[in-house]
Amino acid sequence: MSPLALVTGATSGIGRAFAERLAADGYDLIVVGRDTARLDVFAAGHPGHDVETVTADLSTDAGIDRVVGLAVERPLDLLVDNAGVAHYMPLTDLPAARARELLGVKVVAPTMISRAAVGPMVARGCGAVVNVAGMIAFSGPAPAAAGPPRAVYGGSLAHLVAFSQLLATEVADAGSASRSCAPVWWPPSSTPVRAST
Numbered sequence: 001m002s003p004l005a006l007v008t009g010a011t012s013g014i015g016r017a018f019a020e021r022l023a024a025d026g027y028d029l030i031v032v033g034r035d036t037a038r039l040d041v042f043a044a045g046h047p048g049h050d051v052e053t054v055t056a057d058l059s060t061d062a063g064i065d066r067v068v069g070l071a072v073e074r075p076l077d078l079l080v081d082n083a084g085v086a087h088y089m090p091l092t093d094l095p096a097a098r099a100r101e102l103l104g105v106k107v108v109a110p111t112m113i114s115r116a117a118v119g120p121m122v123a124r125g126c127g128a129v130v131n132v133a134g135m136i137a138f139s140g141p142a143p144a145a146a147g148p149p150r151a152v153y154g155g156s157l158a159h160l161v162a163f164s165q166l167l168a169t170e171v172a173d174a175g176s177a178s179r180s181c182a183p184v185w186w187p188p189s190s191t192p193v194r195a196s197t
Contacts, residue, residue, distance in 0.1 A: 002050065006030040006076050006117070008058060008067065008109070009083035011038035014132055018080045023049050030074065032056050032067055032083070058083045059104035064112050071116035075124065079117045081110035081160070082132040090149035099152055106156035111163065118171060125175035129167065133160040 005022045009015035010031035019031050019042065028050035033039050039053035054070065056063035071079065085105050087098045114129050121127025136150060137157035 002026055002028045003077035004028045004030070004074060005078040005080060006032065006067070006071060006074070006113075007080040007082060008032040008113070009132075011035050011042065015080070015082035016042070018082060018130075022078070022080075023051070027078070028052075030054060030070060030076075032058070058109035059085070059101040064104070064109045067109070067113050068116040071113050072120070075120060076117050077121075077127055079114060079127075079129045080132070081113060081129065083109060084132070086153065088148045088150050088153055091151045093149075094152055102152055102156055106153075107159050110160060114163075114167065118167070122171055122174040127175075129164070131160040131164045133157040133164075137161045 003026070005019075005027045007015055007019045007022065007029065010019040010029075011033035015033070019029055023029060023046050029046075030052045031039055031042055032054045034055065034057050036053070036055045039055060043051040043053050054067065056066045058064055058067065083105050085098075085102055087094060087102050110131050114131070117127070118129065121129075134157045136147070136154045137160065139147060139150075139154050140158065
């Protein structure tokens with residue numbers, strides 16, 4: 001039986017690169033994204049692989065609950081929490097709806113999906129979670145000139161880093177793992193993505 005990975009934000013960028021690489025490594029996949037057409041293109045491009053597509057908006061309770069249900073029901077070997085939105089603006093300019101969307105996608109969704117996936121992983125004694133953050137997670141003490149105002153965005157990524165580190169200590173004795181990765185830059189979604197070895 002092939003290992004099973006669930007990848008959020010799998011239709012472009014880093015999420016797609018993760019999904020491509022995992023497919024190449026023999027994983028069955030559950031790929032999650034907002035764009036059904038892109039999910040279908042990914043699945044069609046991987047004949048011979050078990051690819052389940054899930055359209056879900058992880059800024060909403062309904063979208064999160066849908067993916068949480070899968071994480072509970074399916075024996076995941078790997079969870080890649082990668083979905084993201086980038087609302088770079090000062091807190092005072094950030095519309096409430098965009099703040100909620102950002103926190104839903106980068107804080108609430110990874111927390112709740114990890115919570116659902118980790119229990120079964122611990123019970124089986126194996127499994128891993130990767131939360132995709134970004135270097136901005138470490139920019140709190142940087143001078144204002146170091147980048148655009150981004151308190152909520154940077155704070156949401158910092159949550160992923162601290163959450164992953166603390167979760168790793170909670171599950172270490174159970175044979176499970178938790179990691180975060182902080183990419184420096186990634187090409188826009190219109191740029192073709194190629195997974196490398």
